[in-house]
Amino acid sequence: MTARTQASAILSAWALALAAPLAAQGAPAMRAEDLITMPRLGTPSTNAEGTLVLVPITETDPKVYQRSTGYWLRQLDGPGSGMVRVTGLDGASDARFGSDGWVYFLADGARREGAEATSQIWRARLGPDGAARGRAQVSDFAVSVAGFALSPKADRIAVWADIARDCPTFGCPGRDGKAHLPGPGTGRHYRSEDGFIRHWDSWATPGTVSRVFAFALADGRVRGAGVAADGPVGTLTGDTPTKPFGGNEDVVWSADGKRLFFVARQADRNEPKSTNLDIWQSDLSGGAPVNLTAANTATDTLPAPSPDGQYLAYVAMTRPGYEADRQVVQLRDLKSGTVTALTAKWDRSAGSLAWTPDSRFLIATAQDVLDTPAFRIDPRSGTVERLDLVPGNEAHIANTVPLHGERLLFTRDSIAAPAELYLAKGNRPSQRLSDAAASRIAALAPVVTTRFRFAGADNATVWGQITKPANARGRLPAILYVHGGPQGSFNDAWSNRWNPRVLASQGYAVVSVDFHGSTGYGQAFVDSIQNDWGGKPLEDLKKGFAAALAQDKQIDGSRACAMGASYGGYMMNWIQSEWADRFKCLVNHNGVFDMRAMAYETEEQWFIQWEHGGKAYHEDPAAYERWNPATRIAKWQTPMLVVLGERDFRIPYPQGIGAFTALQLKAVPAELLVFPDENHWVLKAKNSLQWHNTVFDWLARWLK
Incomplete structure (x- = not known):
């Protein structure tokens, strides 16, 4: 076994020279409030010369937990230059430099009579003092712009929004998103050939997809009628950017600005089973794009x-x-x-x-x-x-x-x-x-993260990490952190949701293990979890937790809880029967409870089918039932907190209800936290605070 230790406040002599002054002895431990209100730096944008960088920073008001994004400007070629706060971009989002030196961004446009404000494209010039000058509206479409991409010469612009596929222009307000709402009631009406009926956290709108149109750009205004990149009806029908997570990276211009490359997948009855994203090319003549x-x-x-x-x-x-x-x-x-x-x-x-x-x-x-x-x-x-x-x-x-x-x-x-x-x-x-956030982090009590490796299932090398307060005295209760995916990693990265530092700062040693199926160790290691959800990963978790206890004698293995989300939540349900006497408590966030129900309720069918050998449940029920927690409730005995989001369509919330009901029927101590306005993740600031407070109270109840 080997280890590498890294202090959170002193990363290296190089980092020490650049960092804000280290926290004094006795600095306050990080709280949930600190995590939630910590400023968040976004995606930078540079001007064509590479001499300026514009970067968004999102801040959260600690009193009302309202978030707002501001922009900062910095010279890249000047000695000793610092970040300057940009003024005059109030309400802006997705701001970035064009090659013409202007900064383009999205903001509410001028209201049309009798209509709500729509998001439109604007531009402004930034002075060296950060002041935005010459702010002017670039577009005036009938619908809101969801995103845009500027051509290399800033003489053309691609814009996208959810638009009816048979709409010839950028937006048909009377038709967009209406095909599945025939009335006279409020019912949504779907057909089997529509494919997705819901995706991630939204109900589908058959006939309406995210579409890209290209326009000329001259004298700071969008010109002309625009050309649909997806061509005539009957060629391509699909979302660009792709949903639910596609962004600006899905729409790019050729170097000469004459062609558009974009990512899309055909939206049809096969889409819920298809990972066939393709790269399409449009010459913007109005004809069909080329796959x-x-x-x-x-x-x-x-x-x-x-x-x-x-x-x-x-x-x-x-x-x-x-x-x-x-x-x-x-x-x-x-x-x-x-x-x-x-x-x-x-x-x-x-x-x-x-x-x-x-x-x-x-x-x-x-x-x-x-x-x-x-x-x-x-x-x-x-x-x-x-x-x-x-x-x-x-x-x-x-x-x-x-x-x-x-x-x-x-x-x-x-x-x-x-x-x-x-x-x-x-x-x-x-x-x-x-x-x-560097200065704010430096003012908090540091944590220390240690990497370790051990021989896991099939004698493979498996890696893990231990995060704990840097100056803690006495023995520390342990938290086993189980990541989701399952093809993912609890690697050395910051998270605004599942954050080892804030949890360790409550007085715990947080142990994570990158079990079989985790990413970053070669494709064979990733593939190894297929048809084995409760096998090698659980063996790795058992061996990894034991290795962590042997590595760090400060960890008190007799006081331990485990927690995880998504696949990690599934593992909490699996641990209930397969590692039943190990933990004082469990936290299951949006985890799979019943494989049969999951197989028919989740929206992305390709995922659940691949994980169980490539077949649907009715084609091979044994592959699903082999690792089904719902069939092993008789062994459940560990107190569990169940958290779910009602807008979670990936692992629909009845899965969490099922787990909680099983705990009630077994008379096992349990709590249920339901967020009606969250999806697979908890994203809203106040909800995040409630999540952390509830989880911290639950852990303390059993470990302190």
């Missing part, structure tokens, strides 16, 4: 055209119906159409792609043994080089923006601290540019 990845019936996504116009990079999976397959970087020659699998021999899954300005390299991020580093890929050879942006402490690198002069802008976060903005120059150590 560039039609030969691959698995996922193709993250289109990234090279600045020189020669290539289109993207990532592709190979197995249809499998959402956690390895994402291999592909390179398409836009002249010949030849496609090369660049990273076929690299056993990691690329999660983002960005070209360097000279088109010489691709910068990708990928999970790799508890970290998410950046990698440089040579498009000529496919050689992959891991970048050491934060020497010895990469943690979670994201939002990479390659700049001229061998510079790389990026964000970094960790278990220790939320995201901050950094700039790397060549081989020199990175420089932290922001202080969104």
